[in-house]
Amino acid sequence: MDPACGCGNFLVIAYRELRRLELEIYKELYVNDNMFVQMSVDINILYDCIDVDCMYGIEKEEFAANIAQVAIWLVDHQMNMELSQEFGEYFVRFPLKKAANIINGNALKVNWNEIIPREKLTYIVGNPPFISKKNRDKQQNLDMQAICKEVTNYGLLDYVCCWYIKTVEFIKNTNIKVAFISTNSIVQGEQVSVLWKYLLKKNIKINFAHRTFKWSNEYRKDAQVYVVIIGFSYINSLNKVIYDYEIPNSNPMKIKVKKINPYLLEQDDFIIENRSKPICKVPKINFGNMPNDNGNFLFTDEEKNEFLLREPKAEKFFRRFISAREFLHDEKRWCLWLKDAKPSEIVDMPKVYNLVKRVKESRLSSKRGATRKLADYPYLFGEIRQEKGNYILIPRHSSEQRKYIPMGFFSDEYIAADSCCIIKNADLYHFGVLMSEMHMAWVRQICGRIKSDFRYSNKLVYNNFPWPENPSYEKMLCVEKTVKRLLRVREEYKDQSLAQLYNPVITPYKLCEVHKELDKAVDKCYRSQKFYNDFNRMKFLFDLYKSYINND
Structure with a gap:
């Protein structure tokens, strides 16, 4: 079964390869046991071979579901022709008596057990939709809410995780094996601690995995993505394999291993989670400074020069402002840094004073309570984390x-934005x-x-x-x-x-x-x-x- 089958690509290939394996078995039987001596007079023996009704799929789009149905019939005919060519007899299945079980519906809403009882199912495969948490629509958010309600912080997950969670519930107390292609985000970063903490509690075992590689789906122009393949079940395989890629578009190296953890490494099952301080004796790290100023304290070169023509006393309060973009692309931006300015100095600079008033108004109009509190100190950045001394940005x-991620050394004369991390000392x-x-x-x-x-x-x-x-x-x-x-x-x-x-x-x-x-x-x-x-x-x-x- 493919519970997100689209036009049936995975089912078509799976069916074709199963038929070819079956053909090899028939050839062995024919050569070794002379089983097909009567083939010329009784071709009906071949009608017991694998048929299209062993394939199951669920697809939300009706047109794609219809294509999948027809595609499996076509590949069945193709394989019948290969069988006919091999044994010299014309083998066809007309009229069509059986069909693949392709269901048009939302796989996250339908009851899979009504489509195929679990005891009849051997494998689940597919590539469920690649949709990040920021790109989900209203219906997809509702799907997440229904499927992932028992998962803590499920809002951090990509949409594809719904299929993992529903599949794990469906295959409980069975020997069904599963393999999904997913974006590699589910084995990296914060999603690991959300998804895999839940799956590991369910005693799911990873039996094989392809680590990150670049995949292009010719049927989807936008599907050239970095993906992983994860094979899992409740049964712990003794013959585990990791396929590693030196670079994302190279051929895989097959590595036999004894265990595979959620990071797709030969390691015990454990999750790396957020930590408030380093595990080693090294300098502490922090975010840069967040202006929360509605743009009032930030200036380009040209804007700064124009401002100083009207307010020359402000010059000593300008600092280079370094965001990730300015740092990487060598662009110049400036900020008014009034942290050490006296109230009398601010009042003595009318243009600066007006900017401070604007910042106060902007913060007071915010819907966020934390931002409104910052209106008590409108001359300061919203969050100041920079200390005196040099730092790595x-x-x-x-x-x-x-x-490599480019990094650099800076003095405290440079104000780092919160789009950067800073490591002092x-x-x-x-x-x-x-x-x-x-x-x-x-x-x-x-x-x-x-x-x-x-x-x-x-x-x-x-x-x-x-x-x-x-x-x-x-x-x-x-x-x-x-x-x-x-x-x-x-x-x-x-x-x-x-x-x-x-x-x-x-x-x-x-x-x-x-x-x-x-x-x-x-x-x-x-x-x-x-x-x-x-x-x-x-x-x-x-x-x-x-x-x-x-x-x-």
Whole structure:
């Protein structure tokens, strides 16, 4: 059964391959036991072969459901022709007496057991709809509410999770095996702690998995996405397999394993959840500063210059404002930073005073109580998290195309926006580890996503990241020296934005080479043996993570 069958693609392929397996069995019987000596006079024996009525599907769109019905008949005829060609007899099934069981309806509303009793079903397969939590319509939200009501924080889940949850309930106390294609978001970030915590409580076992790969569905132009395939059931298979991809569009490597956890790694079942402080002794991380000013405190170069012509006394209160976009694309923006301004100074600057009044009015008109409270301090940013001293800036959102998330050092003269994370009192060693392939392997697995882009999280990614355990001074010094070289190379290309420098198609050779050296230096802080791929790195990092947690 495919409970989201569309035009029947999966059912058609499954039926074709089952018929071909059956044909191979007939050939073995014919050759070895001479079973088909009478075939020329009695073709009817073949009418006992697999027929179209063993296929079940549920599809919401009537037109697609009708196509699926016809498509399975067509492939049945195709396979009958292959059978006829193999054995020299014309084998057809006309008139059509049986049909695939394609139901036109909402799979999340219909009773699957009325379509096919569970005891008759062997496999459930499919690729349920890829719809993120932000893109669900009203009906889909109602579906989520009905199916996921027992799941804590289900609102964080993608729509596809409804099929996982309904399927798990349907296959309870059976040997039915399931395999779904899903966007890889369900094995990354915050969704893991919501979906898989629930599924693990139900004693669901993952028996095989394809880790992230790029999939293009020729029937859906917009379906070129990063996906995983997860095979699961209540029965724990002894022959588990993980298919890993060196890059998302490469051929998979088959890895035999003894266990598979919700991150699709050979690890015990455990969930990484938000943590308020780092598991290792490293500097704390925080979000940047949120203006909550309705745009009144923010200025472009041109706007700032024009404002200062009318209010020159304000110049000392302007600071460079760095959001993720400004940082990555080398764009300039400024903010009025009145944190240390005296009331008399603000009153003495009428243009500034008017801006402060506008901010107060904007906050008072908000529907959010927390925002209205901020109207008591209209001259301040809504949330100020920046302290004195230098810091590392990490953009919270970054393209998944980049091998590394670009990061940078800044002084407290630069005001970081809340679209960034800031790490105060961090040094070159910390910067080197965060800019390494080791950290990026963790990011790719643990962080959430916006579409397919990275969404860096302080509580989920950084605070759970397992840093090297007691690296020697010499190894840390090697990382620091390599970081200095990296920053010098960046300086050579200071006329280029970081978005340009870290575009994987055109990254300068010198920058690539110094990053390779940095990766090696950081790897040696973890262990002397080489790491060959992300799968290898993540296995090591998860073991290290468990060690830190157990000793916490």
